[in-house]
Amino acid sequence: MKEQGKIWMNGKLVPFKDAKVHVLTHALHYSTAVFEGIRCYNTPKGSMIFRLQEHVDRLFKSAKMYSMKLPYSKNEISKAIIETVKASKLKECYIRPIAYYGYGVLGLTPTPNKIDLAIACWEWKLGESSAGKIRGARCKVSSWLRIDSRSQPMQAKAASNYANAALARVEALKDGYDEAIMLNYNGKVSEGSAENIFLVNNDKIFTPPPSAGILNGITRDSVIKIARADEISISETNIDREDLYVADEVFMTGTAAEVKSVTEIDNITIGDGKPGKITRKLQNTFLNVAMGKDKRFSKWLTPI
Ligand SMILES: Cc1ncc(COP(=O)(O)O)c(C=O)c1O
Structure with a gap:
């Protein structure tokens, strides 16, 4: 540092x-x-x-x-x-x-x-992490389950959540992947180790609801608002692991990650293996918003 x-x-x-x-x-x-x-x-x-x-x-x-x-x-x-x-x-x-x-x-x-x-x-520079931007990220469904919110409040961004996230991240990296995807105690998809997750099917976007044990991400909220403003259908729904494998596109969002494409999960190619059309559109719009070039969302920026 x-x-x-x-x-x-x-x-x-x-x-x-x-x-x-x-x-x-x-x-x-x-x-x-x-x-x-x-x-x-x-x-x-x-x-x-x-x-x-x-x-x-x-x-x-x-x-x-x-x-x-x-x-x-x-x-x-x-x-x-x-x-x-x-x-x-x-x-x-x-x-x-x-x-x-x-x-x-x-x-x-x-x-x-x-x-x-x-x-x-x-x-920390704009678009610093290359995995998910220049090329799609390769992810692994973790053997570690996301902590259940009956055990501790997972909607809090608390240090105590991150031992679980770090176990998943380190396992994924050791196994040669870029990032982990964590399932919850119901076997549904929750999120990445430090990102929220979305899938795209037939130009419609789906993402797990807060009740799936996710952190209510601010980038997630931004992407939901941007998609709705651009008239792209986006909804919260529980997602199975298999839904990810057969999706047209998968992407993740986070403050550090911004919008990153996922093109492989558990060695299964997602879509055609390239960052998808909706993902790329959201990446572009998100960067324009962050750069203050999209007037619709200029209220999200506080000058220094
Ligand atoms: C577990 C987890 N989920 C999701 C996110 C994404 O949240 P945000 O977009 O607010 O950074 C993060 C990032 O901090 C995270 O740690």
């Missing part, structure tokens, strides 16, 4: 290399943290944060699901995010706000500890 700019910690901007926590920080031991992943794009009109409000709203919802009372308001956190990006002097970056139970008392109960909040950003 290139150490550049400052990191916001509990109200102060500190040099990147000095943003440290104690080894007995509660969250480090018990995953008691919620966080966000946000992008700032270098648009022709300057640097713009994509859907800042929605990300801050989701951070608060994630915290609420874990009864964490964040010590700052939404407005204060939004301002702090903008301040951190400005201080980084980066035109294009990934932004990571994280709220976590800090250092104090180390035992299972988190609440005696105070809730700390940090915001970091680092360089």
